[in-house]
Amino acid sequence: xxxxxxxxxxxxxxxxxxxxxxxxxxxxxxxxxxxxxxxxxxxxxxxxxxxxxxxxxxxxxxxxxxxxxxxxxxxxxxxxxxxxxxxxxxxxxxxxxxxxxxxxxxxxxxxxxxxxxxxxxxxxxxxxxxxxxxxxxxxxxxxxxxxxxxxxxxxxxxxxxxxxxxxxxxxxxxxxxxxxxxxxxxxxxxxxxxxxxxxxxxxxxxxxxxxxxxxxxxxxxxxxxxxxxxxxxxxxxxxxxxxxxxxxxxxxxxxxxxxxxxxxxxxxxxxxxxxxxxxxxx
Amino acid sequence: xxxxxxxxxxxxxxxxxxxxxxxxxxxxxxxxxxxxxxxxxxxxxxxxxxxxxxxxxxxxxxxxxxxxxxxxxxxxxxxxxxxxxxxxxxxxxxxxxxxxxxxxxxxxxxxxxxxxxxxxxxxxxxxxxxxxxxxxxxxxxxxxxxxxxxxxxxxxxxxxxxxxxxxxxxxxxxxxxxxxxxxxxxxxxxxxxxxxxxxxxxxxxxxxxxxxxxxxxxxxxxxxxxxxxxxxxxxxxxxxxxxxxxxxxxxxxxxxxxxxxxxxxxxxxxxxxxxxxxxxxx
DNA sequence: GAGTGGTCTAGACCACTCC
DNA sequence: GAGTGGTCTAGACCACTCC
Numbered sequence: 001x002x003x004x005x006x007x008x009x010x011x012x013x014x015x016x017x018x019x020x021x022x023x024x025x026x027x028x029x030x031x032x033x034x035x036x037x038x039x040x041x042x043x044x045x046x047x048x049x050x051x052x053x054x055x056x057x058x059x060x061x062x063x064x065x066x067x068x069x070x071x072x073x074x075x076x077x078x079x080x081x082x083x084x085x086x087x088x089x090x091x092x093x094x095x096x097x098x099x100x101x102x103x104x105x106x107x108x109x110x111x112x113x114x115x116x117x118x119x120x121x122x123x124x125x126x127x128x129x130x131x132x133x134x135x136x137x138x139x140x141x142x143x144x145x146x147x148x149x150x151x152x153x154x155x156x157x158x159x160x161x162x163x164x165x166x167x168x169x170x171x172x173x174x175x176x177x178x179x180x181x182x183x184x185x186x187x188x189x190x191x192x193x194x195x196x197x198x199x200x201x202x203x204x205x206x207x208x209x210x211x212x213x214x215x216x217x218x219x220x221x222x223x224x225x226x227x228x229x230x231x232x233x234x235x236x237x238x239x240x241x242x243x244x245x246x247x248x249x250x251x252x253x254x255x256x257x258x259x260x261x262x263x264x265x266x267x268x269x270x271x272x273x274x275x276x277x278x279x280x281x282x
Numbered sequence: 283x284x285x286x287x288x289x290x291x292x293x294x295x296x297x298x299x300x301x302x303x304x305x306x307x308x309x310x311x312x313x314x315x316x317x318x319x320x321x322x323x324x325x326x327x328x329x330x331x332x333x334x335x336x337x338x339x340x341x342x343x344x345x346x347x348x349x350x351x352x353x354x355x356x357x358x359x360x361x362x363x364x365x366x367x368x369x370x371x372x373x374x375x376x377x378x379x380x381x382x383x384x385x386x387x388x389x390x391x392x393x394x395x396x397x398x399x400x401x402x403x404x405x406x407x408x409x410x411x412x413x414x415x416x417x418x419x420x421x422x423x424x425x426x427x428x429x430x431x432x433x434x435x436x437x438x439x440x441x442x443x444x445x446x447x448x449x450x451x452x453x454x455x456x457x458x459x460x461x462x463x464x465x466x467x468x469x470x471x472x473x474x475x476x477x478x479x480x481x482x483x484x485x486x487x488x489x490x491x492x493x494x495x496x497x498x499x500x501x502x503x504x505x506x507x508x509x510x511x512x513x514x515x516x517x518x519x520x521x522x523x524x525x526x527x528x529x530x531x532x533x534x535x536x537x538x539x540x541x542x543x544x545x546x547x548x549x550x551x552x553x554x555x556x557x558x559x560x561x562x563x564x
Numbered sequence: 565g566a567g568t569g570g571t572c573t574a575g576a577c578c579a580c581t582c583c
Numbered sequence: 584g585a586g587t588g589g590t591c592t593a594g595a596c597c598a599c600t601c602c
């Protein structure tokens with residue numbers, strides 16, 4: 001891993017949790033008990049945060065620090081409840097939200113697992129281009145260019161870097177059933193993706209996010225995409241084997257890891273002759 | 283309303299709820315009680331459905347039937363728990379899911395409200411075209427054509443009608459700050475949208491989904507969209523005041539009401555000169 | 565102060581997986 | 584049979600709204 005995160009001791013009771021909700025731990029009996037024994041704090045905290053949100057933040061830190069790695073089983077709800085000295089219900093509510101955000105996956109009877117990009121389930125969460133006919137599948141990659149350069153101003157701004165900071169630049173073509181369909185350029189922070197080379201990319205089979213997760217300790221957890229229509233210029237037309245002037249979808253995507261930190265800028269051109277961008281509005 | 287839904291009597295105890303989960307109502311005391319008094323059913327139901335899902339279905343029926351109308355307050359959790367003879371926690375879990383699906387909106391201290399398209403919050407759930415600069419706002423509509431016709435085969439298929447069934451056809455241009463940006467065609471089932479005329483559309487201010495909800499008892503609750511890039515033909519170019527051949531986004535959207543019933547087909551062409559289609563991948 | 569949704573606990577039992 | 588997440592209950596108290 002390229003970065004270090006101050007690790008919390010998860011094994012000691014977290015004495016800094018603030019229970020500004022319901023009955024204090026251990027101070028309650030099943031029959032109605034006077035709660036006046038517990039002195040209430042001076043005033044309701046202005047930065048009120050429910051216990052389960054605090055637990056969620058602690059679990060997220062363990063995910064981010066790599067204490068529990070992608071694909072691994074995390075401790076059971078009962079065990080986490082014991083560690084954090086809260087009820088199972090509170091842990092459950094924290095994990096519910098993490099599952100809704102796709103950070104973990106629950107499997108009844110087995111346990112809760114850290115999400116990973118190394119599974120079919122995850123592949124189409126970020127790739128929205130679907131074939132008009134036939135079964136969706138993952139495209140083949142051909143890398144056109146991989147190099148390190150200094151971030152241009154617009155790239156630096158979107159990645160929250162300083163203009164001129166080192167970035168890794170990647171250009172590739174993606175093919176479905178041998179038909180070139182996507183041309184895209186990527187920019188990644190040089191510091192985080194030190195050692196990312198064309199060789200590493202060519203060796204690796206499967207989505208790049210799997211490689212980023214396994215080899216660079218960086219998990220993409222959400223992305224913001226802006227889409228426009230453009231015409232193919234000559235260079236792109238050649239790569240996609242279409243006529244210059246053919247209309248293409250243009251996507252600009254910024255992907256974020258933990259803490260809403262942007263760690264990838266991707267600009268793609270999609271041929272929509274035999275594919276379409278699928279979106280469900282819920 | 284153009285259709286009739288068999289209404290459930292919500293005021294009588296629903297005797298057909300199946301509690302195939304935990305302790306039977308009223309058969310449990312706080313101290314460990316023998317549960318053998320409750321005879322277990324012959325075998326675990328093959329179509330196992332948790333109680334809260336059954337409650338959710340009952341609430342959804344009340345929403346669909348118009349017993350609780352868009353914008354209105356629904357009964358409190360405590361009251362619903364009493365009606366359905368379940369705990370507040372079970373009602374809460376049912377409503378949690380309905381809120382996640384945007385069918386209802388919870389407001390702490392006030393109650394739970396039926397969602398409506400008559401509020402700023404809802405407007406941008408289906409309109410994803412955002413200005414490159416400035417604050418998002420709702421476009422002005424100019425109706426080009428409104429007529430009734432027989433559904434072509436492709437339209438009938440997507441709306442789950444028979445080819446030749448009556449549909450309402452609408453063509454309009456939408457303008458942001460006076461600049462024509464969207465041309466779209468809509469097809470609606472004739473039976474449901476009886477009486478929808480150019481006059482009604484012109485009188486109405488605000489998003490069409492608000493009109494559909496208030497005047498035709500049909501609420502759009504989700505949609506599936508497919509997006510492609512195309513070139514403007516001469517007719518569209520004139521309406522959008524762009525050069526013929528200009529690249530445009532083409533969206534085909536099918537919208538669904540309760541029960542996953544398709545009730546609108548919309549085909550739109552978007553100019554992305556000063557706007558972009560915004561999508562967040564979570 | 566009364567009513568609403570929101571949080572938290574403790575405890576029981578179920579569905580499912582793995583041995 | 585033991586362990587996991589999933590459901591359900593009852594009850595307490597909190598944050599927020601409205602009067």
